[in-house]
Amino acid sequence: MHKHNNLKKWLCGAAIVGGSCLYLSQHSEFLGKNNAKDEKVKTSNVPECVEDTYKLIGYSMTDAFKYGVINSISDYVERAPYKIDTVDFAGDFQNQVIEFGYYEERDGQKTVVLTHINPDTLSIPNASPRLKKMIVDFANYHNSKNERETILAHEFGHQATDPDKKIGASIHLSEKTPHSVFEYNMTAEEFALICNHDELRGRINGLLYKREQYKRYGTSSVFNGEYSFYGRALRDGKINPFSTDPKDIANEQLFCVKAMREQYEKEHIEHYEKYTIKRLNAEHILFDSKKEDEYNKALDQVYTFIWDGHLANLNFYSTGQLPELRLTDEEYAAAATKDARDSSTRNNEGQKPHAPSLYRPQTDNSR
Numbered sequence: 066m067h068k069h070n071n072l073k074k075w076l077c078g079a080a081i082v083g084g085s086c087l088y089l090s091q092h093s094e095f096l097g098k099n100n101a102k103d104e105k106v107k108t109s110n111v112p113e114c115v116e117d118t119y120k121l122i123g124y125s126m127t128d129a130f131k132y133g134v135i136n137s138i139s140d141y142v143e144r145a146p147y148k149i150d151t152v153d154f155a156g157d158f159q160n161q162v163i164e165f166g167y168y169e170e171r172d173g174q175k176t177v178v179l180t181h182i183n184p185d186t187l188s189i190p191n192a193s194p195r196l197k198k199m200i201v202d203f204a205n206y207h208n209s210k211n212e213r214e215t216i217l218a219h220e221f222g223h224q225a226t227d228p229d230k231k232i233g234a235s236i237h238l239s240e241k242t243p244h245s246v247f248e249y250n251m252t253a254e255e256f257a258l259i260c261n262h263d264e265l266r267g268r269i270n271g272l273l274y275k276r277e278q279y280k281r282y283g284t285s286s287v288f289n290g291e292y293s294f295y296g297r298a299l300r301d302g303k304i305n306p307f308s309t310d311p312k313d314i315a316n317e318q319l320f321c322v323k324a325m326r327e328q329y330e331k332e333h334i335e336h337y338e339k340y341t342i343k344r345l346n347a348e349h350i351l352f353d354s355k356k357e358d359e360y361n362k363a364l365d366q367v368y369t370f371i372w373d374g375h376l377a378n379l380n381f382y383s384t385g386q387l388p389e390l391r392l393t394d395e396e397y398a399a400a401a402t403k404d405a406r407d408s409s410t411r412n413n414e415g416q417k418p419h420a421p422s423l424y425r426p427q428t429d430n431s432r
């Protein structure tokens with residue numbers, strides 16, 4: 066489950082403008098890697114079932130794009146299934162926390178859920194006409210296509226990094242994403258970082274959805290609320306999403322990640338603290354120091370986005386172009402505790418006699 070900013074923060078919609086220096090192109094290298102992968106698909110002996118490619122809608126946006134079933138984030142958002150929750154809102158702008166969307170297991174399947182806000186003016190008959198109008202305006206704003214689809218792009222961003230294995234089991238495609246980003250061999254601190262990078266991914270995917278809408282319809286008003294920094298950068302000429310110059314593209318990609326990251330650290334990270342610690346304690350797999358540390362692989366998966374008709378790797382952390390995220394003190398403490406506990410578990414296991422082998426006497430008479 067992924068909490069979004071509370072109502073108050075949502076209404077404030079503060080944003081930060083990141084720098085816009087020129088950096089070397091990131092995506093071209095990744096594109097090369099992908100082309101190599103595409104070659105493998107073509108020459109692979111594994112039979113590729115075309116019907117299975119359609120099952121990728123509802124499994125992973127990245128995979129659906131890789132197999133040509135969708136051509137953009139907007140395309141996926143329009144076609145992928147999700148559920149709707151309805152929340153009544155009677156004007157408690159100060160205290161009611163509304164989660165605008167989730168990605169969670171429901172009825173045995175991981176599902177994207179979108180919140181529909183019902184303007185509940187009936188339960189406050191004595192409210193002023195001004196308050197009632199504010200409630201209705203808020204609901205209309207949130208239930209609008211732009212807001213709904215931005216949240217959906219965010220949640221479908223989570224789905225691609227943590228796809229449902231039960232759905233995946235019926236998809237027989239060699240290039241299907243095999244597992245979640247939370248299953249890589251990582252230390253507890255790296256796991257806590259991935260939880261936060263994944264939230265950032267959701268937000269960036271929301272931004273890239275808006276960017277697609279802007280490029281398609283020319284409406285810079287889509288960059289509202291916490292995304293308004295992008296609209297300002299457009300107007301100031303800091304970025305040019307229509308440019309085909311690799312330097313401009315690299316500049317814009319870094320700008321998007323850097324600005325969203327700064328905003329996340331400043332305004333949102335603390336809202337995900339409980340979620341991160343809970344997930345760390347529930348799902349982090351004991352780090353195996355004898356095997357490769359796969360944190361950078363997890364980052365690559367988290368930061369793979371659909372960008373102007375190809376998959377782009379916006380992982381600027383492994384390349385050192387952006388400093389690592391700064392966790393909250395509580396998150397660092399929880400990760401340190403978990404790492405210490407895991408380390409003592411490993412040491413104890415090393416001293417113990419070997420665990421009983423899984424061999425069992427053969428009792429099957431059919432042989």
Ligand SMILES: [Zn+2]
Pocket residue numbers: 067068219220223264267
């Ligand atoms: Zn989220």
